[in-house]
Amino acid sequence: MLAEIITIGDELLIGQVIDTNSAFIAQTLNNIGASIYQITSVQDDRAHILQAFKDAESRVDIIIITGGLGPTKDDITKKTIAEYFNDTLVRDVAVTKNIEEIWKKYVRQTLLQINKDQALVPSKATVLMNELGTAPGMWLEKEEKTFVSLPGVPFEMKKLLVSKVIPKLKEKYQFPFILHKTLLTYGLGESTVAKRIEAWEDALPENIRLAYLPRLGSVRLRLSSKGFNPEEVQKNINDQIQKVLPLIEDAFVGFEDEAKSLEMLIANRLTQSGKTLAIAESCTGGDLAEQFTSNAGASAYFNGGVVTYATASKTKVLGVPKELIEKHSVVSAEVVEAMAKSVRDLFNSDYGVATTGNAGPSKGDSDADVGTVFIAIASKDSIVSQSFMLGSARKRVIKKAVNKALEMLEKEILKN
Amino acid sequence: MLAEIITIGDELLIGQVIDTNSAFIAQTLNNIGASIYQITSVQDDRAHILQAFKDAESRVDIIIITGGLGPTKDDITKKTIAEYFNDTLVRDVAVTKNIEEIWKKYVRQTLLQINKDQALVPSKATVLMNELGTAPGMWLEKEEKTFVSLPGVPFEMKKLLVSKVIPKLKEKYQFPFILHKTLLTYGLGESTVAKRIEAWEDALPENIRLAYLPRLGSVRLRLSSKGFNPEEVQKNINDQIQKVLPLIEDAFVGFEDEAKSLEMLIANRLTQSGKTLAIAESCTGGDLAEQFTSNAGASAYFNGGVVTYATASKTKVLGVPKELIEKHSVVSAEVVEAMAKSVRDLFNSDYGVATTGNAGPSKGDSDADVGTVFIAIASKDSIVSQSFMLGSARKRVIKKAVNKALEMLEKEILKN
Numbered sequence: 030m031l032a033e034i035i036t037i038g039d040e041l042l043i044g045q046v047i048d049t050n051s052a053f054i055a056q057t058l059n060n061i062g063a064s065i066y067q068i069t070s071v072q073d074d075r076a077h078i079l080q081a082f083k084d085a086e087s088r089v090d091i092i093i094i095t096g097g098l099g100p101t102k103d104d105i106t107k108k109t110i111a112e113y114f115n116d117t118l119v120r121d122v123a124v125t126k127n128i129e130e131i132w133k134k135y136v137r138q139t140l141l142q143i144n145k146d147q148a149l150v151p152s153k154a155t156v157l158m159n160e161l162g163t164a165p166g167m168w169l170e171k172e173e174k175t176f177v178s179l180p181g182v183p184f185e186m187k188k189l190l191v192s193k194v195i196p197k198l199k200e201k202y203q204f205p206f207i208l209h210k211t212l213l214t215y216g217l218g219e220s221t222v223a224k225r226i227e228a229w230e231d232a233l234p235e236n237i238r239l240a241y242l243p244r245l246g247s248v249r250l251r252l253s254s255k256g257f258n259p260e261e262v263q264k265n266i267n268d269q270i271q272k273v274l275p276l277i278e279d280a281f282v283g284f285e286d287e288a289k290s291l292e293m294l295i296a297n298r299l300t301q302s303g304k305t306l307a308i309a310e311s312c313t314g315g316d317l318a319e320q321f322t323s324n325a326g327a328s329a330y331f332n333g334g335v336v337t338y339a340t341a342s343k344t345k346v347l348g349v350p351k352e353l354i355e356k357h358s359v360v361s362a363e364v365v366e367a368m369a370k371s372v373r374d375l376f377n378s379d380y381g382v383a384t385t386g387n388a389g390p391s392k393g394d395s396d397a398d399v400g401t402v403f404i405a406i407a408s409k410d411s412i413v414s415q416s417f418m419l420g421s422a423r424k425r426v427i428k429k430a431v432n433k434a435l436e437m438l439e440k441e442i443l444k445n
Numbered sequence: 446m447l448a449e450i451i452t453i454g455d456e457l458l459i460g461q462v463i464d465t466n467s468a469f470i471a472q473t474l475n476n477i478g479a480s481i482y483q484i485t486s487v488q489d490d491r492a493h494i495l496q497a498f499k500d501a502e503s504r505v506d507i508i509i510i511t512g513g514l515g516p517t518k519d520d521i522t523k524k525t526i527a528e529y530f531n532d533t534l535v536r537d538v539a540v541t542k543n544i545e546e547i548w549k550k551y552v553r554q555t556l557l558q559i560n561k562d563q564a565l566v567p568s569k570a571t572v573l574m575n576e577l578g579t580a581p582g583m584w585l586e587k588e589e590k591t592f593v594s595l596p597g598v599p600f601e602m603k604k605l606l607v608s609k610v611i612p613k614l615k616e617k618y619q620f621p622f623i624l625h626k627t628l629l630t631y632g633l634g635e636s637t638v639a640k641r642i643e644a645w646e647d648a649l650p651e652n653i654r655l656a657y658l659p660r661l662g663s664v665r666l667r668l669s670s671k672g673f674n675p676e677e678v679q680k681n682i683n684d685q686i687q688k689v690l691p692l693i694e695d696a697f698v699g700f701e702d703e704a705k706s707l708e709m710l711i712a713n714r715l716t717q718s719g720k721t722l723a724i725a726e727s728c729t730g731g732d733l734a735e736q737f738t739s740n741a742g743a744s745a746y747f748n749g750g751v752v753t754y755a756t757a758s759k760t761k762v763l764g765v766p767k768e769l770i771e772k773h774s775v776v777s778a779e780v781v782e783a784m785a786k787s788v789r790d791l792f793n794s795d796y797g798v799a800t801t802g803n804a805g806p807s808k809g810d811s812d813a814d815v816g817t818v819f820i821a822i823a824s825k826d827s828i829v830s831q832s833f834m835l836g837s838a839r840k841r842v843i844k845k846a847v848n849k850a851l852e853m854l855e856k857e858i859l860k861n
Contacts, residue, residue: 040658042481043625044471045667048464051486055460065458067493068486070467073656077483144636182659184838209459220557240489242456243598251461308752314738315731318752322730325806325839333758336724336734336750338743342792346749346762376758390741422600423741 030204032058032091034068035081037106038181041070041096050095050186057190062204062255063091078109082176090174091198093190096181107149107167110178114169116151121165124148124156128163154178157193161185166193175201207255208262210270211242211285213294214250214277215436219243222250225276229269237269246432249285250277282439291435292320298442299330299380306438307376308334309347309368311359312386312402317431332376337368343385347371360385360397362405362414369405369412381407382438386419388426402430406441413441446620448474448507450484451497453522454597457486457512466511466602473606478620478671479507494525498592506590507614509606512597523565523583526594530585532567537581540564540572544579570594573609577601582609591617623671624678626686627658627701629710630666630693631852635659638666641692645685653685662848665701666693698855707851708736714858715746715796722854723792724750725763725784727775728802728818733847748792753784759801763787776801776813778821778830785821785828796857797823798850802835804842818846822857829857 034054040046048070055065066089071081085092096106111118125148132140147163150156157166157177164180166189177194179186198204214222219241223230230239236256242249252269256262274281283294299306308318318334321327337343340359344351349367357363365385373381386402387395399421405414415437419429450470456462464486471481482505487497501508512522527534541564548556563579566572573582573593580596582605593610595602614620630638635657639646646655652672658665668685672678690697699710715722724734724747734750737743753759756775760767765783773779781801789797802818803811815837821830831853835845 039654039656039669040667041468041484042471043475043669044468044473044481045625045627045658047468048484052457052460052463055458057460059459065460066488067497068457068464070484072482081483138634138637141636141640143639184841209461211461218554220560221554223559224557238455240455242461249461251456253459310731314743314747315726315734315750315752316739318731319735322752322754323732323840323843327730328754331730331754333754333762334731334752335762336731336738336752338738338747338749339792342749345793346751346791375762376755377761424739425600427739 030063030091030202031066031089032063032093033066033085033089035078035085035092035094036068036070036181037073037078037094037096038070039073042072050181050183053183053187054093054095054190057195058091058093058198059207059209061195061199062207063198063202064207073105075105075109075112078106079113082113086171086174090202092174092176093194094176094178095186106178107151110154110167110169110176111151114151114153114171116153118149119152121148121150121156123158124150124165127158127160127165131163157189159185159189161188168194168197205255205257206259206262207253208259208266209251209253210266211252212250212270212273212277213247213282213285213291214280215247215282215291215432215439217248217277217280219248222248222277222280226250226273229273229276233269234265237265246429246436247291248280291432291439293324295435295439295442296321296324296326296330300326304379304442305330305332305377306380306382307332307372307378309372309381309383310334310336311338311343311368311384312388313384313427313430313434314338316427317382317384317434320431320435332378334376335372343368347375358395358397360387360395360401360403362403362416365403365405366407366412366414369407369414373407379409380438380441382434383407384430384434386417386426386430388430389421389423400426402426402433404430404434404437406434406437408441408445413437446479446507446618447482447505448479448509449482449501449505451494451501451508451510452484452486452597453489453494453510453512454486455489458488466597466599469599469603470509470511470606473611474507474509474614475623475625477611477615478623479614479618480623489521491521491525491528494522495529498529502587502590506618508590508592509610510592510594511602522594523567526570526583526585526592527567530567530569530587532569534565535568537564537566537572539574540566540581543574543576543581547579573605575601575605577604584610584613621671621673622675622678623669624675624682625667625669626682627665627667628686628689628693629663629698629701629707630696631663631698631707631848633664633693633696635664638664638693638696642666642689645689645692649685650681653681662845662852663707664696706736707848707855709740711851711855711858712737712740712742712746716742720795720858721746721748721793722796722798723748723788723794725788725797725799726750726752727754727759727784727800728804729800729843729846729850730754732843733798733800733850736847736851748794751788751791759784763791774811774813776803776811776817776819778819778832781819781821782823782828782830785823785830789823795825796854798854799823800846800850802833802842802846804846805837805839816842818842818849820846820850820853822850822853824857824861829853
């Protein structure tokens with residue numbers, strides 16, 4: 030079963046907005062066994078939108094459309110959908126009621142005409158009620174083909190897709206079972222991984238697809254297979270995983286469906302063992318703490334952290350001796366180890382993590398080259414630290430340092 | 446002058462990776478006056494890639510291709526490009542040398558065959574040397590049409606695009622001048638903004654385009670115009686800005702080309718006035734600090750911060766009296782104000798910002814409803830605090846709280 034995604038909006042074509050909706054839609058449809066054939070972003074332009082609809086309809090069964098459904102005048106999506114279906118816009122009573130309720134509850138201002146007009150929908154459309162916003166979802170059919178139009182606001186789109194669109198698609202079509210299993214590895218380069226698993230990869234059966242997904246300091250290996258017998262698909266994938274795991278054992282940290290990322294893997298481990306964590310950041314500036322706190326349940330294991338950006342604050346807040354900083358410089362193994370121990374104790378935690386370095390672009394409070402980063406992990410009775418040269422692009426230095434810190438922390442946790 | 450972007454990779458179509466390259470490419474091309482007609486994401490599939498090339502070539506002059514240029518076996522982009530141009534792959538001497546140098550400098554392991562083969566390029570291609578990685582960029586021409594293939598790794602792609610592709614495009618084509626000017630507003634809803642500027646919008650001349658770009662708690666208004674006379678385009682846009690500004694004066698905080706965001710606007714103001722900032726975060730968990738530290742130059746004004754996630758750490762690290770927390774609860778105006786003052790003093794700063802609240806999904810160390818957030822700004826001699834109800838979706842609560850804190854901070858800075 031094939032689907033396409035069409036995202037509409039000038040803001041995408043001038044690059045002012047990154048299209049995050051498509052990845053979510055693709056993932057969600059993939060999970061029910063629909064393959065996305067193509068993703069197309071087009072302008073807020075009637076003729077262009079009509080052409081994109083026509084092209085997609087000629088290739089696939091399911092067309093998911095997002096964007097351009099705000100209350101303002103740059104919205105032409107709805108009119109164009111009506112035109113494509115030789116239809117006219119009519120006012121939907123239930124949508125009108127929903128808009129009025131949302132307005133009463135959250136906005137507490139007079140309802141404007143442009144908001145009222147969000148209740149206009151093509152007469153042939155089945156309305157998918159949007160409980161989180163004023164722009165309704167719409168479901169339209171053309172023989173066996175289905176067009177679904179969703180609001181562009183990500184959290185409204187997501188709710189509608191998951192709660193309304195997926196069940197309706199499952200009712201109408203029969204989907205195969207698709208399984209993706211992604212192995213997370215840290216510390217090896219893409220070509221080193223490729224070299225190690227070459228013989229295994231060459232012997233992979235036709236019905237299993239392998240993809241390399243490199244990220245900073247990490248390579249993800251994705252195995253995919255599909256079929257109408259879930260047990261068989263599952264078995265085929267598992268058999269291959271049993272074969273490949275020994276080849277990359279030292280770099281393998283977990284599966285992506287267990288934990289989306291290394292920080293979530295660490296979060297799970299800490300929560301299960303009842304251990305706690307505190308973080309002292311200099312060059313990573315809060316980014317490391319945020320990796321944990323952005324996920325629900327962080328309060329179970331994350332006691333807190335400090336961002337001691339200025340050198341003076343390392344002494345004042347963390348109590349790192351001024352003499353130690355003067356002797357070894359603020360970017361040093363001695364200082365990062367003192368920071369890790371101090372933050373561990375300050376927050377009464379089992380683990381203390383610290384970073385200090387120079388993310389650039391210019392030299393800071395030390396003579397360290399741009400890209401130099403020291404990271405330390407203080408456990409209950411031991412401390413490890415390491416230094417890295419992480420290049421010269423600021424955001425990449427920070428991101429890489431965060432990844433390295435996670436990698437080191439994971440190793441320490443596994444030791445205990 | 447029209448262009449299209451084609452991104453290649455199964456990982457995009459199954460939604461495992463968000464396509465951030467397209468927005469960067471679109472933005473960069475737009476800046477030199479090339480309009481992006483369409484962005485298309487296709488699978489790692491020979492026939493599909495060939496079809497996408499053909500379709501794009503029939504519509505536009507410039508086709509930018511990214512993705513699928515890693516050293517591993519899921520790469521079929523290069524072979525397909527050669528096929529499209531009836532060409533064969535040949536080994537490029539300069540690329541081979543570049544790969545060997547990068548290997549020697551960064552990898553320090555034996556060069557593998559798959560890496561050596563990254564030097565294979567279509568014989569008709571002009572190589573765009575990639576100094577940051579092993580996959581070369583390629584420039585191919587077909588009559589007046591241009592195909593450019595770039596590596597999928599974002600920072601390699603960006604460097605090649607800016608330093609090699611743009612100059613070559615400017616040499617080959619004549620571009621009009623495009624100007625976008627984006628007004629940042631905070632605090633008003635999209636339809637309220639629309640209502641206020643309705644008469645102005647209706648009277649906009651044909652050659653000026655307006656788009657609404659809503660974000661959490663903020664609406665951006667983008668005015669665009671193009672032409673071959675830069676002064677005229679500039680004047681047309683400025684005239685309209687003079688007219689619209691008085692209508693949204695209370696919500697307007699700046700232009701996006703001066704500062705990409707409110708945090709950068711604040712950063713500029715603080716740096717210029719020599720004032721400093723410290724942040725104490727509870728529910729925002731480091732996200733607020735990271736808004737500042739992710740940008741270069743943060744050390745000029747950002748002294749540091751603490752993430753006091755656990756209640757006990759608010760007392761231990763920030764010295765917020767235990768009795769105050771017991772009396773008013775940890776999510777209260779009294780506690781957030783104490784946090785703001787304390788962090789300001791702890792880091793010897795001019796401003797102290799603090800957040801405390803419950804981002805959900807479950808209740809934390811207080812009885813506060815999920816979504817309740819208190820924010821305080823401590824200036825040199827005064828302190829303000831405010832409470833908000835920010836919904837129930839964790840990541841949105843955090844994001845909204847960060848925005849509200851920035852908004853409040855901006856107001857305090859403007860007072861002084």
